[in-house]
Structure formats: structure tokens, C-alpha cells
Amino acid sequence: MSGISGIGGRxxxxxxxxxxxxxxxERSQLLQQVKTPDATQGTTATGGAGSSFTDTLKGALENVNATQQKSSAITEAYEKGEVVDVAKVMLARQEAGVAFEATLQVRNKLLNAYQDIMRMGV
Structure with missing residues (x-):
């Protein structure tokens, strides 16, 4: 009985x-639309039907990295005293934080799934 519930849990x-x-x-697409409302939708990192999970994951990580770099650049410009809107600085930092947290949650879920698979009997 416990084996059946374990399978359902996996x-x-x-x-x-x-x-x-x-x-x-979906959130990444929404953030892209907020940042560049006139950009074409074909340039998002979600990929087409033929893209692999690895490519999708790599694209998502590159987007998170780019978001963090942008946040660092805007924050650094603000700290140097350049004319930068405080709202833009806070929005960029919050966006980078949310992107990192989402990536961390995906990593945790993937790690749990991997551990569940490794515990399966053959």
C-alpha cells in the first residue's frame, strides 16, 4: 500500500x-513584455516545440544571469551618483531577486525529483 502512494507522490x-x-x-514572458513592450514575441527563451529541456533550462539561466547583471549595473550607476531613477533601481533589484528565487525553487524541485528517481527500485 505504501508503495502505491509513493508512486503517486512521485x-x-x-x-x-x-x-x-x-x-x-509565463512570468518571464510577462517581465519581457513589461521591459520591452514593443519587442517581438519570437525572441523569448521559451523555445519551440523542438527545443530540449536542457536548452530551455540553459536559456532560463542565461536570462536570470542577464537580469542580475542589469540589476548590478543599474545599482552601481546609482551608487556612483549618476542620474538614475530610484524606482528603476528598486525594480531591477526586485526583478533579479524574484528571478533568482524562482531558479532556486526549480533547482530544489529538480533535485527532489532526481532523489526520488534514485530511490526507486529497479
Whole structure:
């Protein structure tokens, strides 16, 4: 009986990971639209139907890295006394923080799923 509930838990964990991945992709698209409302939608990192999970993950990590670098640059400009809107600085820092937290949560879910798979009997 406990083996059956364990299997269902693993399937549920994978569904949770996929749902979290979808939410992150949707939020990333929304953030891209907020940053550049006139940009074309074809340049987002979500990829097409033929893209692999590795490519999608790599693209997402590159987006997070770019967001953090942008935040650092804007913060540094503000600290140097350049004319930078405080709201832009705070928004960039918050955006970088949210992107990092989302990446951390995805990593945790993937690690849990990997550990569950490794515990499975063959």
C-alpha cells in the first residue's frame, strides 16, 4: 500500500515541477513584455516545440544571469551618483531577486525529483 502512494507522490512531484516550470516561463514572458513592450514575441527563451529541456533550462539561466547583471549595473550607476531613477533601481533589484528565487525553487524541485528517481527500485 505504501508503495502505491509513493508512486503517486512521485508523479505528483513531476507534475508540480512542470507546473512550476510553466509559471516561471509565463512570468518571464510577462517581465519581457513589461521591459520591452514593443519587442517581438519570437525572441523569448521559451523555445519551440523542438527545443530540449536542457536548452530551455540553459536559456532560463542565461536570462536570470542577464537580469542580475542589469540589476548590478543599474545599482552601481546609482551608487556612483549618476542620474538614475530610484524606482528603476528598486525594480531591477526586485526583478533579479524574484528571478533568482524562482531558479532556486526549480533547482530544489529538480533535485527532489532526481532523489526520488534514485530511490526507486529497479
Amino acid at each position: 508523479a505528483s512531484g513531476i507534475q508540480d515541477i512542470m507546473a512550476l516550470r510553466q509559471q516561471i516561463m
